[in-house]
Amino acid sequence: MNYTNREYANDVVYLLGTVCRQFKAPMPHIISESGRALTAHHALLLINVTDVEALTEPVIPALRDDPPPVLVELKENLESLSLDRVDEVFHDAVFAKERLQELFASDAITLRDMADIEQYYLATLNxxxxxxxxxxxxxxxxxxxxxxxxxxxxxxxxxxxxxLPDNWAIDQIFPIMPVHRLDEEPIRRGTLQDITCDSDGVIDRFGGGRKGKPCLELHPYREGEPYILGIFLTGAYQEILGDLHNLFGDTNAVHIRATEKGYEVTDLVHGDTVTEVLNYVQFNASELLQVFRRKVAGATDLPRQEANAFIADYVAGLEGYTYLEGEVPVEMPAAGNGAGGPLPPTTSTVNGQQSTGTAVPSATGA
Structure with missing residues (x-):
C-alpha cells in the first residue's frame, strides 16, 4: 500500500465531509471494499530452493588470438580501473553489455565472444x-x-x-523471507527464479521502500540442506487465479487451526498429479502409457531389466507431483508459541519434497 491511513482520511474522508457540509447532508457511514486485504492473510506459500547461480564471482577468461575490439576495451578498462575513471568504465561496460545482441546478429562477435564479454562485464561491476x-x-x-x-x-x-499470478500480472509485491536459519545473518542478495521454462517466471522486486527493492536478503545456499522461503499474503485469489501455465498444477495444501496452546494441523490436501493435469488438457494417461510400452518393446536391443526400469519411471512420473520431488528432512520447532510440542512423525511435503520424519508440510497453508 503506497499511502497511509492519514493520507486516506485527508483525501477521501475529508472530501466526503466537505461535500456533505456544503449541501447540508447527513454524514454517511463509509464502507470500503477491503476483501483482498482481509483474505490475504489466511494463506502463505512455502517453497524450497533447489539450486543457486552466483553472479558475484565471475571467472575472467583469457583473451584468445584476434579478440574483437569491444573485448579488448573491456579488458583494458578493467585493468586500469581507478576512482577517477569509475563513471567512464561503468558506462563503457554497460554499453558493451547492451550491444551484445546487435554485435552477434551482425557477425561482429561469436557466441564465445558473447560469453567472454558478459564475464568481463560482471568482473568490471564487481x-x-x-x-x-x-x-x-x-x-x-x-x-x-x-x-x-x-x-x-x-x-x-x-x-x-x-x-503468484498477481506478481507477474500487476507487479504485486508479496512479503518474502527465509523460514530457515533465522539465527544467521542473510549475507547474500538474490532474486527468485521458478522452474517453468518462461523467462517471466522470476521475482525481482521485493518489499522495501516505497517502490520496493530489486533483491532479497538470503543465506548462502548449502548443497544437500533444505532451505525454504515463505511467501506471505497469498490468500487473496492467488491459487484460484492460477492457470496451469506449463501444466504445473495445484500445490499441496496444509490446513492449520490456531489453538489456545499454539496450533494444530487439521488436514493435508495433496496437489495435482501429472495424470490429473494431463486429463485437464485431454491427454489420457493410460493411452500414453500404452504407446510408451510399445516403443520400449520395439527397442529389441534394450535389456529387459532396463526396459522395465524405463516403464517403472514413466509410471512413477505419471502418478507423481507436477513439481520437483525428493526427500528433504525438515526439523519442526515446537508448535505455535512453543506450547503443544512438535508435530508427530508423518509423511508430509514441502512443495513436493517428501519427509518421513517430524516435518512442516508446505505449499499453500491456511
Whole structure:
C-alpha cells in the first residue's frame, strides 16, 4: 500500500465531509471494499530452493588470438580501473553489455565472444563495487545498477504463474523471507527464479521502500540442506487465479487451526498429479502409457531389466507431483508459541519434497 491511513482520511474522508457540509447532508457511514486485504492473510506459500547461480564471482577468461575490439576495451578498462575513471568504465561496460545482441546478429562477435564479454562485464561491476564500497552514496546511479545486477539467482520449486499470478500480472509485491536459519545473518542478495521454462517466471522486486527493492536478503545456499522461503499474503485469489501455465498444477495444501496452546494441523490436501493435469488438457494417461510400452518393446536391443526400469519411471512420473520431488528432512520447532510440542512423525511435503520424519508440510497453508 503506497499511502497511509492519514493520507486516506485527508483525501477521501475529508472530501466526503466537505461535500456533505456544503449541501447540508447527513454524514454517511463509509464502507470500503477491503476483501483482498482481509483474505490475504489466511494463506502463505512455502517453497524450497533447489539450486543457486552466483553472479558475484565471475571467472575472467583469457583473451584468445584476434579478440574483437569491444573485448579488448573491456579488458583494458578493467585493468586500469581507478576512482577517477569509475563513471567512464561503468558506462563503457554497460554499453558493451547492451550491444551484445546487435554485435552477434551482425557477425561482429561469436557466441564465445558473447560469453567472454558478459564475464568481463560482471568482473568490471564487481571491481567497481569493491572500489566504491566506502562511498556508495556518491554513486547513486552505479549503486542502483549494481544492486539490480550483482545478485544471485535462487532457483525455487514453484511456478510464479500458478501460485503468484498477481506478481507477474500487476507487479504485486508479496512479503518474502527465509523460514530457515533465522539465527544467521542473510549475507547474500538474490532474486527468485521458478522452474517453468518462461523467462517471466522470476521475482525481482521485493518489499522495501516505497517502490520496493530489486533483491532479497538470503543465506548462502548449502548443497544437500533444505532451505525454504515463505511467501506471505497469498490468500487473496492467488491459487484460484492460477492457470496451469506449463501444466504445473495445484500445490499441496496444509490446513492449520490456531489453538489456545499454539496450533494444530487439521488436514493435508495433496496437489495435482501429472495424470490429473494431463486429463485437464485431454491427454489420457493410460493411452500414453500404452504407446510408451510399445516403443520400449520395439527397442529389441534394450535389456529387459532396463526396459522395465524405463516403464517403472514413466509410471512413477505419471502418478507423481507436477513439481520437483525428493526427500528433504525438515526439523519442526515446537508448535505455535512453543506450547503443544512438535508435530508427530508423518509423511508430509514441502512443495513436493517428501519427509518421513517430524516435518512442516508446505505449499499453500491456511
Amino acid at each position: 571491481a567497481i563495487a569493491s572500489l566504491i564500497a566506502s562511498d556508495r552514496a556518491g554513486y547513486p546511479e552505479i549503486v542502483n545498477h549494481l544492486e539490480a545486477t550483482l545478485v544471485d539467482r535462487y532457483f525455487c520449486n514453484f511456478s510464479v504463474f500458478q501460485s
